[in-house]
Amino acid sequence: MATSYSRIIRDGLWENNGVLSMLLGMCPTMAMTTSATNALGMGLATAVVMAASSLMVAAFRNYITREVRIPVYILIIAANVTFVDLVMNAWMHELYKVLGLFIPLIVSNCLPLARLEAFAAKEPVLPSFLDGLFMGLGFTLALTMIGSVREIIGAGTLFADASLLFGPAFKFMEIKLMEPDMAILMMILPPGGFLVTGLMVVFKRILDIRAGKGIQMAGAHSV
Template identity: 60%
Template structure:
């Protein structure tokens, strides 16, 4: 059986960041997405942890793919992912303890993220190590961008701040991220509650669909205009 063709790095990046985005296109990992994005800081921390796991799991599974039989493939994938999540969990508990307390149970639950296991099965197990690791990185970054974007929108509407608590949760070096956009703002509680997360996510999904539709129709309009101005022979 001929092995699948390896896509170019540009194609992999576009898939991970936009075309096949974990949230906006596949609608996966919605539970941690909505649970931890009360602020952009929480979303950034969760996104970085998930990106590390996705990148490392893609690399390791691509390296092991020739040694695994079909019967034990999925259990080994889960074992690799669980090992990486445990390492990330212990590292965050040791070095980012405040952020670890805020994210809580959702760090170990990265193991159950369907996107990670799905990419391991559909891409990493069929491709060389470097493209597999790059695919994991791009998928993780696409997920992180949505986490941060959703968290930022909810935080701005809910409390008028951006990256609040970054110096405490991510370390003093990240204090420059903290911004108060609306001074003396009393806040809008709905935005930082679960219903606000669903509403903001709905607007993000609708925005992506609308932008994709406009981008898809743009070449057709150019072709139609060119054919209209070309005189018949």
């Protein structure tokens, strides 16, 4: 079972990454990666929703009939999104105003629904919870990497307004790397989102191919 858990973690964070491998959740990926802080906040909100929804679906999967499963999954996701939305509005209001409409739109994100159908509906509670959690964290990782690149090149900063997400104690995370007039504005506009995301997908693919070749060569030497 430990091996299967490690596989779940590896798939969620890297091998079957929702953005970089499956190309799901492109709407928040394009819209909320104008800065690393926005991307991280959106990703963590999605991860919480995915983990809670996967746990609930796995717990009640024997009571959910096949005919009504999709509406039930959407209802469960919507309930968890409402909870996250209210929590962020209460305790992270400034960041909530930035993320705005995209928190409720987690309901229409393909990634949570896809994992409920593909994994949580068929597996026990703990593996399903871990799958939802690490798929969500993989989504967070991808968004934060894309947002970091776009923010550095497009604004000359990194984790600007991080205190909105983590509180005033984390203001040290807000880094200014260059003057605004040296930045390339296009990178924080929609074309920059498509460009950086595409390059990230290509980079991951190259790493996967090289890793595969390395494993094949190691296997050949051992024979």
